[in-house]
Amino acid sequence: MQPEHQRPDGPTPPPTTEPTPPPNQPGPQGRDPQDGPDSRGQRDQQYRQAPVSAPTEGGAQGGGASIHNIGYRSYEGTRLGRGYARRSLFAQSLRGGYGLGRSAKSKVMPMILAAVMCVPALIVVAVAIATSDIVRELSMDYREYATFLAPVIGLYLAAMAPQSVSRDLRFHTVPLYFSRPIERVDYVLAKYAGMASALFVFTAVPLLVLYAGALLAELDFAEQTAAFALGLVSVAVLSLVYAGVGLVVAALTPRRGFGVAAIIAVLTIPYFAVNTVQVIAWDQGATEAVGWLGLASPTSLVAGFTSAFLDGPSSFVDGIEPSTGVGFVYLVVVLALVAGSYAVLMARYRKAGL
Amino acid sequence: MIATEGLTKRYPRVTALDRLTVDITPGVTGLVGANGAGKSTLIKILLGLAPATEGRARVLGLDVRTEGPAIRERVGYMPEHDCLPPDVSATEFVVHLARMSGLPPTAARERTADTLRHVGLYEERYRPMGGYSTGMKQRVKLAQALVHDPQLVFLDEPTNGLDPAGRDEMLGLIRRVHTDFGISVLVTSHLLGELERTCDHVVVIDGGNLLRASSTADFTQATAALAVEVTDTDEHPHGTAVLRDRLVADGLTAEFAGAEGGLPGAGHLLLVDVADEATHDAVRDAIAELGLGLVRMEQRRHRIAEVFQQPSAPAPVPAAQPQKGGSGHAA
Numbered sequence A: 001m002q003p004e005h006q007r008p009d010g011p012t013p014p015p016t017t018e019p020t021p022p023p024n025q026p027g028p029q030g031r032d033p034q035d036g037p038d039s040r041g042q043r044d045q046q047y048r049q050a051p052v053s054a055p056t057e058g059g060a061q062g063g064g065a066s067i068h069n070i071g072y073r074s075y076e077g078t079r080l081g082r083g084y085a086r087r088s089l090f091a092q093s094l095r096g097g098y099g100l101g102r103s104a105k106s107k108v109m110p111m112i113l114a115a116v117m118c119v120p121a122l123i124v125v126a127v128a129i130a131t132s133d134i135v136r137e138l139s140m141d142y143r144e145y146a147t148f149l150a151p152v153i154g155l156y157l158a159a160m161a162p163q164s165v166s167r168d169l170r171f172h173t174v175p176l177y178f179s180r181p182i183e184r185v186d187y188v189l190a191k192y193a194g195m196a197s198a199l200f201v202f203t204a205v206p207l208l209v210l211y212a213g214a215l216l217a218e219l220d221f222a223e224q225t226a227a228f229a230l231g232l233v234s235v236a237v238l239s240l241v242y243a244g245v246g247l248v249v250a251a252l253t254p255r256r257g258f259g260v261a262a263i264i265a266v267l268t269i270p271y272f273a274v275n276t277v278q279v280i281a282w283d284q285g286a287t288e289a290v291g292w293l294g295l296a297s298p299t300s301l302v303a304g305f306t307s308a309f310l311d312g313p314s315s316f317v318d319g320i321e322p323s324t325g326v327g328f329v330y331l332v333v334v335l336a337l338v339a340g341s342y343a344v345l346m347a348r349y350r351k352a353g354l
Numbered sequence B: 001m002i003a004t005e006g007l008t009k010r011y012p013r014v015t016a017l018d019r020l021t022v023d024i025t026p027g028v029t030g031l032v033g034a035n036g037a038g039k040s041t042l043i044k045i046l047l048g049l050a051p052a053t054e055g056r057a058r059v060l061g062l063d064v065r066t067e068g069p070a071i072r073e074r075v076g077y078m079p080e081h082d083c084l085p086p087d088v089s090a091t092e093f094v095v096h097l098a099r100m101s102g103l104p105p106t107a108a109r110e111r112t113a114d115t116l117r118h119v120g121l122y123e124e125r126y127r128p129m130g131g132y133s134t135g136m137k138q139r140v141k142l143a144q145a146l147v148h149d150p151q152l153v154f155l156d157e158p159t160n161g162l163d164p165a166g167r168d169e170m171l172g173l174i175r176r177v178h179t180d181f182g183i184s185v186l187v188t189s190h191l192l193g194e195l196e197r198t199c200d201h202v203v204v205i206d207g208g209n210l211l212r213a214s215s216t217a218d219f220t221q222a223t224a225a226l227a228v229e230v231t232d233t234d235e236h237p238h239g240t241a242v243l244r245d246r247l248v249a250d251g252l253t254a255e256f257a258g259a260e261g262g263l264p265g266a267g268h269l270l271l272v273d274v275a276d277e278a279t280h281d282a283v284r285d286a287i288a289e290l291g292l293g294l295v296r297m298e299q300r301r302h303r304i305a306e307v308f309q310q311p312s313a314p315a316p317v318p319a320a321q322p323q324k325g326g327s328g329h330a331a
Helices: A036-047 A083-098 A105-130 A142-148 A150-170 A174-178 A184-216 A222-253 A256-283 A287-296 A298-309 A324-351 B039-046 B068-074 B090-100 B104-116 B134-146 B164-179 B192-196 B218-219 B239-249 B280-291 B306-307 B326-330
Strands: B001-011 B015-023 B029-030 B053-057 B074-077 B151-158 B184-189 B202-206 B209-215 B224-230 B254-256 B270-273 B294-300
Touching: A083 A150, A083 A184, A083 B068, A105 A142, A105 A184, A105 B134, A142 A150, A142 A184, A142 A222, A142 A298, A142 B068, A150 A174, A150 A184, A150 A222, A150 A256, A174 A184, A174 B090, A174 B239, A184 A222, A184 A324, A222 A256, A222 A287, A222 A298, A222 A324, A256 A298, A256 A324, A256 B202, A287 A298, A287 A324, A298 A324, B001 B151, B001 B270, B015 B039, B015 B053, B029 B164, B039 B053, B039 B151, B053 B209, B068 B074, B074 B134, B090 B104, B090 B134, B104 B134, B134 B151, B134 B164, B164 B184, B184 B192, B192 B202, B192 B209, B224 B239, B224 B280, B239 B270, B239 B280, B270 B280
Parallel strands: B029 B184, B029 B202, B074 B151, B151 B184
Antiparallel strands: B001 B015, B001 B053, B202 B209, B224 B270, B224 B294, B254 B270
């Protein structure tokens, strides 16, 4: 390195801010233990005196008990690579879905919604236990529970999907991920799986409450277990569909507030439209059309899929269920929606790289 | 460290890199080029994130085409733009990214604490990053690039947006990354001047072509120039011209800055070649004798454009336009 030029320039030369280490110091092999702790100590001292860094010195070393200057330590430990990074990102996304590992403020919304989600289940359980002598079943089926509470699930998704993906896009953090061992596939899969898992926990816990209540009320074990299992499958499908829709909308709208509104709109407007048109169609006697119409919104799609394949009660008007042929179309649309969401997310992050 | 061979990257409209062949050795290497010269494209290819159209490149002996993930495990990258979420603390953020680099949880926490201390962040590392100054943000960005103890870091315009003092600190820190941490550095800038103090080698690219690659010493020989501005007096209505004639008579090389471009203010600033330490005194004495008022006298550095004009023969300083950003860059 060239010695410093003499610099008589500048109206206000900054004399105190020269943390540059003396150029003729140890040389490239800085990790050499022979380097001696003293020269490093000096340099660290210089750093601590730099005005930008904190003016306090003692506390900086943790408690200020004693200042150990150990210099730079290289890392010789294991590097767990891509699979581990993907799992870590998944875990972080899942925890982020409940505000864990973040500020207390970000835990409020998901926790309140999760509580709201369980209230009807507790009421159903209370009723079932109180009336177990007369009524030998739950007043609400496992498979229609999520459809009943679709607005709450929608709110939860609208609150959580933007914070999962929009933040990385909006603050341009994505390049930091892609300059590490993980690839675009890993990022998209981890985020998708994280969101879907958070939704699954969100929707499956009330079902668990219902199931526990059903067992306490000593309802028929085999019947309840089968219905509970099918209910879990139905909320798993719902989680995949909702997570896909929510993440795509959030990834396309980096502004957070807008993303929240867009997700609520995408989930509720088509759902209400479908319900209205279904009632009109039924009123006009076009019962076959009711099944087809159910394809047009994510919520009714999952509801129709559940009633067609998982033996659930239909939430459509007059309890109409999609016919077998239409039911197959439901399956195709569910698969296409999940695959399509994945593809759109992949395309979205192709551009978001460095 | 890095070796490229006929590396070419063509986009539908532009050629970002054109048969670039360069060999970068361990140490601190500056990659200099104007905006759009292909610096960022080169980094992207070297990280294995964008395929080269033609040619080959190896980083740490690994092929960028096939061994991208292995390269990215051992290389750090500090982007040019802001990339920090404001509602997370520096510690949380860097720990998370350390894990993304494959560090086990405990190691990630330890390395984060170490690295943040080394870049000069103390208790503020527990506060959300939204409240940080630009200098602190740059330190966090550097820390996330170093946290997994890479063998090589790519720093893209690390001094962007910093004031002169902050820039000096950042440059010192970059130097330390190599001398103390033993990590090789590839640092980009569009200012040759600030790299010559920090780097062992400088690679200049323009329009995707290698313009020059040499050790820093070769560049610094002809860099020094003094910009002098003086007042006019009744005795000398055009003080700058008088001073120029006087200095030329003293055997110094002095020219008006911006004379060719006819820019506003041309003819008020004099650029004097610094032959040795005595030049400063000579200028001062000349001004004093002429009775002119000295408005400013500051050191100018070569801008990259000047290297373009003279790729091989670093001889007299050409009449430089007023430097971009004014006197701030002279420091």
